Amino acid sequence: MAAAKRPAPSLIRAIVRGKSSFLLLLITPVKDAIARLRLAFETAFVTAFGPELAGTDPVLVPASNPKFGDYQANVALSLAKTLGQPPRDIASAIVSALAIDDLCDPPTIAGPGFINLTLKADYLLDQLRASHQSDRLGIQTVAHPQRIIVDFSSPNIAKEMHVGHLRSTIIGDSIARVLEFLGHDVLRLNHVGDWGTQFGMLITHLRQVAPAALTNPDAIDIGDLVAFYQKAKQRFDNDDDFKEQSRQEVVCLQSGDPESRRAWQLLCDQSRREFQKIYDLLDIRLTERGESFYNPMLPEVVAALVETQLLVEDSGACCVFLEGFVNKDGNPLPLIVQKSDGGYNYATTDLAAIRYRIGTDQADRVIYVTDAGQANHFAQVFQVARRAGWIPDNVELVHVPFGLVLGEDGKKLKTRSGDTPKLKDLLSEAIERSRTDLHNRLTTEERTESPEFIGHVATTVGLSAVKYADLSQNRISSYAFSYDKMLALQGNTAPYMLYAYARIQSIGRKAAVNLSQLDSTQLHLSDDSEWMLLKHLLRLDEVLEAIATELMPNRLCEYLFDLSKKFNQFYDRCPVLNAPDPDRTSRLLLADTTARTLALGLNLLGIQVLDRM
RNA sequence: GGGUGCGUAGCUCAGUGGAUAGAGCAACCGCCUUCUAAGCGGUCGGUCGCAGGUUCGAGUCCUGCCGCACCCGCCA
Structure with missing residues (x-):
């Protein structure tokens, strides 16, 4: 090569x-x-x-x-x-x-x-000057920006976001941030589950037990909606009449029946407001384009597959038989794109989305951030799209899988049972624990801070801890969710890194100079720890480039953790404020560049820094 | 049965075909009259699941086996 x-x-x-x-x-x-x-x-x-x-x-x-x-x-x-x-x-x-x-x-x-x-030392010092003077720390945007779709988060309407949505949301956001920073044209899509069988059962059930919920926007809140959903699901599984009614309701909805559509719209609006609260809290920006968006395109998908002669009817269902996937008897496995009752399923929707994203959005790259359990599904859907000739050679479809969030007992958190922790509860608890830690520390350090300060620090540290704990893992593997570990003040955690940043800001405040206007003409580094820090600072672009290719945010975490360690070593060995010039200015410049690199890197992870903590 | 992924220090995990496999936590020993000790230095800790193969060189690539997790026809 x-x-x-x-x-x-x-x-x-x-x-x-x-x-x-x-x-x-x-x-x-x-x-x-x-x-x-x-x-x-x-x-x-x-x-x-x-x-x-x-x-x-x-x-x-x-x-x-x-x-x-x-x-x-x-x-x-x-x-x-x-x-x-x-x-x-x-x-x-x-x-x-x-x-x-x-x-x-x-x-x-x-x-x-x-x-x-x-x-060469001179070369490195030139680079440091250039980084320090650049508002992008010397990182250039890509020469050929791509149109990239990042499909992530994707909660289901009528259900609350739970811990299962955590990884997709923050991994997808981080990937999008990195690609955006590098200058790509990124479309962040929220492929919400707002269509399909579940809606039939929910509307059918509500029509019978709480019809007001289908006409009045504020009749029930999201928590009740979840309870209704669970009840509806239970009836669907056990009551054949109810099951049939639900299927009819789906057909009504998908064929555009006004009353069904109105009910559906209400349910969606209600869920949407709840989702938005969490996205606001987590500082996540998304464009909603749910499954329903593709509804009008589903018949075209089937028709187009007929044209390619890939479509086969089997037991009344329209299928494409897959290469490399076999069932228990060794026969080719079908991908069903139209059910025997005429309805479509998620494979159809995903195929329609591929066509739309390539044909209309003009995407060069489509990134799907979902759990690893869907690897088969995407491999199958991608295969069918490819064999149908819908994916040009210069377009890349990529599934970015991630492992499960486990409980501290190492067991999987079930997604369909009622006792799955809600995302908002989980985030609240992280913030509360962070607040308690902060209070304890303020007490032992005999500090007094305003309620605003305490609230802001507790929230930032709590949310950062959750995000960082997740992003710092290799996304492929599952991990055990532990408040104690993610909020730990030492080790590879958000608080450790935020602390390194806060230390630098403290120096900056006491230095009483404008750090952005330091005179960098006479840089002089003497200690090994200064050179180690400088060289690590200059590696950021390699790391970002690797992340853009491999879509592994844990690389960025590793880089930032190393950076924090190298800074703390430097901090330990090199006095800044009391050093004579040119050491003082050189060290201030190193420290400031480190702080800005930390801030940028953490920002690309979706984490805000704190000047004091 | 088929598929996918994972097995690395006591624990949690990094690791891009290259030199003596690295962090953190835990344990133990040091360092605050000095910029936030939420820190720093040190000690202890390994048949990289097992066996073959490819290569000048394998934790990394290939094959087989063992163990664990997840997925497998009309849910998403």
């Missing part, structure tokens, strides 16, 4: 500093260091071994250990066989041909043939 496919960024940008002074700087974010190293290596390959090696991947990766430098190129090892030479000889030939004096100290060859690269 050819390396260095990335487009060369524009290198020159004017920076306005203060009111009168202009500086013209070469801005080369550190990711350009890798890009430039790649180019240099490619040139060196050709110089050293001839044109047939053009386009060889230099296998450049961050050094596995700081003592080896900043980056290492492992290419010599992989070339040993094709070139028929010892790797160390190859490495030495590459190094002789390598023109990177402006970027790196002289490369060294180590072990079996690793080429170790250490970025």
Whole structure:
């Protein structure tokens, strides 16, 4: 695979500093260091071994250990066989041909043939200046923005949001934030469950026991609605007459019967208001486009499948038989797109959504953030869409699966039983526990704070803790929900990171200078911890780029945790305010850049920072 | 039975085909006249589920097996 496919960024940008002074700087974010190293290596390959090696991947990766430098190129090892030479000889030939004096100290060859690269101090300091002066910390937007749909959260109307919606909501939000920050055109869609069988049963039941709820917007509240839903579900499972009536009701609704539609509209509005409270609390922005939106398009989906000759009728249902999926008897499994009673199901809706998102929304990439249990479903739906020819080559559909939120006992929280914790209760408890912690601390530290301060800190810490605990896990695996762990003040938690930020803000307040206008012309770093911190700061763009590709927010958490640790090490070893210049200014600049990096990173996780806590 | 995913330190988990596998928690030992000790340094802790294979090199890729979780025809 050819390396260095990335487009060369524009290198020159004017920076306005203060009111009168202009500086013209070469801005080369550190990711350009890798890009430039790649180019240099490619040139060196050709110089050293001839044109047939053009386009060889230099296998450049961050050094596995700081003592080896900043980056290492492992290419010599992989070339040993094709070139028929010892790797160390190859490495030495590459190094002789390598023109990177402006970027790196002289490369060294180590072990079996690793080429170790250490970025020049001046280069790093230039990068720090550039980051500090940039309101985006030197992170450029992508050269070719994509239209990206992130489909997440997706609660069901007439049910309360529960813990099962937590992960989709905050993982989806974080992914959307990262992609937006990188300059993509992101459409955040809430594919709410506002259609289908469940509505038939609910409306049928309400018509019989609480008809007012179907005509009066405020007749019942959401909690009652949930109880009604549970009762309706129970009747549906046990009463054949009721089941039949419910199915009829679905048909009425889907065919546009005015009375059914009005009832449905009322139920949706009521749920919507409840959802919005939680989204406001969590600072989540979403565009609602529920399953019902696709209702008019469902017959087209079936018709289009007929045209492609993929559609097969089986026991009265319209199916597409799948490749690679078999039932217990070893026969191909069908994806049912129209039930024997003429109704459509969620596979049909998802196919319609794919067609609409590609055809009308012009999406380049569609990201589905749902639990891992739906992996089969998406694999099947994607397969049918692909075989039907609905997915152009340049469009990517991707399921972003995540594991379950378990109780502290390690058992799954059931989604369909009544005792599933409600999301709003869970968030409230996190906030309350955070408030209690804060009170205890204020008491022991003999501090007095206003009720506003306490309320704001408790809410921010509580919600951040919940979000961070979730996002910091590898999303594939399930995790046990523990208030004690997520609110812990030490370890890889939101409070630890918020504290690191607050410490820096405290320095900033006492420094009594405008941090955005520090004079960066005389930077001087002396301690190892300063260099470690600086190098880590400059890695942010690599991390964001990886997240945009792999859609793993835990990478960002890991980066921020490392950053906090490196800052605390720096803080421990390097006095800032009492240091003589140029150390003082250099350290203030490092601290300020760290604070802004933390704030940005946490913001991309959906977490707000606190100046004091 | 078929499919998907996961098995890494006592516990919870990171880990991008590269050098001696890393954090946090817990335990133990140190460090506050100095910018928020919610911090920092150190000690202890591993047959990366098992067995093969590919590779110069495997926790990572492939195959088989064991264990756990989830999914499997008209719910979403």
